[in-house]
Amino acid sequence: MVQACLVCSRVHNSSLSAQAAGADMDKPDKPSPSARKHVHLQERRGSNVSLVLDMSSLGSVEPIQPICTPRDITLKFLRTSSHVLRREELxxxxQSLxxxxxxxxxxxxxxxxxxxxxxxxRASKDRYKTILPSMCHCIPLPHICPDPESRVCLRRARSQEEDSYINANYITGYAGRLREYIATQGPMLNxxxxxxEMVWQEEVPLIVMITKLQERKEKCVHYWPEKEGTYxxxxxxxxxxxxxxEYVVRDxxxxxxxxxxxxxxxxxxxxPDQQTPESAKPLLHLVSKVEEALQAAASPGPTVVHCSAGIGRTGCFIATRIGCQQLKDKGEVDILGIxxxxRIDRGGMIQTSEQYQFLxxxxxxxASQLPEAGGH
Known part of the structure; x- marks a missing residue:
């Protein structure tokens, strides 16, 4: 896990390079009086005398100390925070609300x-002005993160940058599986x-929709046909x-x-939006149905999950499935870490403390339904 501040390290490296350059230039054998005179700025119009800078003072400059921005602090917290709970602790x-x-x-x-x-x-394609797709801030190393961009970009026949924009993020799944999900907002008319196009581009086998079309106001448009439609x-x-x-399945x-x-x-x-269901059982049934659907799927592409904004209910579902996989595999779960x-991949995932408690x-x-061995 890379915790270093990339911006800070680049600044620090630049400082060291500048000092090295200064070290090479700050010790002339015997500077002549005429050389020292060139330091003065020539003010006469039309002068062809070059300005010579005195570099000797650079050798005494203190190295620039790394300065971590609020974003660096946020990312360090998100990358390092953990609270592993065994089944009995969970x-x-x-119960500790x-x-x-x-x-x-x-x-x-x-x-x-x-x-x-x-x-x-871009703004005309966002359902909510404050819910925007994140950009992953990780180092593009092949064995860690081959693509530092977590924002989904549409690629097919796109000549303008705005044409490639969609409010969606790739989400890392259980055990660090990259791009296992795509979290997105409920589609709008436009x-x-x-x-x-995103579904086609990413070879998506499954779409999970966790919202009604209307909840006092529009939450999502009817983006699929009754029988057949052209988009x-x-x-x-x-x-x-x-x-x-509990749910409706369409092939x-x-x-x-x-x-x-x-x-x-x-x-x-x-x-319901920004709330929690009355019972956890239907959500677990949904997770089970998704497992069944993915096992039968022909395509290995990411699962698209959306509600209205694509962070609250969407985040709860993805976190629930990852948590179930952890519990089944290890007999323990790190909900805080999940x-x-x-939130590294998409800001605001899990929208309220009530949703966090419900998770x-x-x-x-x-966990109470798992065999006592707990996967061991």
């Missing part, structure tokens, strides 16, 4: 400011084609439909020119 910790609230409030949200995304026309160059068809009390096909792919769409409408990792409650319920 049951107790899930005040402690959970305090723990949650210490996590930096890591939101992106509009000034950091200077993309023409971004539906962009959404389907830009893409034709989407509903091949099958199955409904149960979709998406076609571009002569190629056709299968995509499963799961709608989970019973989770949430921090999510603990859900994983405690899941």
């Amino acid at each position: 049951q107790q910790h899930a 005040t402690q959970l609230q305090e723990e949650f409030l210490k996590i930096p949200p890591n939101f992106v400011s509009p000034e950091e995304l200077e993309i023409p026309g 971004t539906v084609t962009d959404f389907w 830009g160059p893409f034709t989407v068809r509903v091949q099958g439909l199955s409904e149960c009390v 979709l096909s998406i076609q571009l020119e002569g190629e056709c792919r299968q995509v499963k769409h799961i709608l989970f409408p019973s989770w 949430v921090c990792r999510l 603990h409650h859900t994983l405690a319920l899941y």
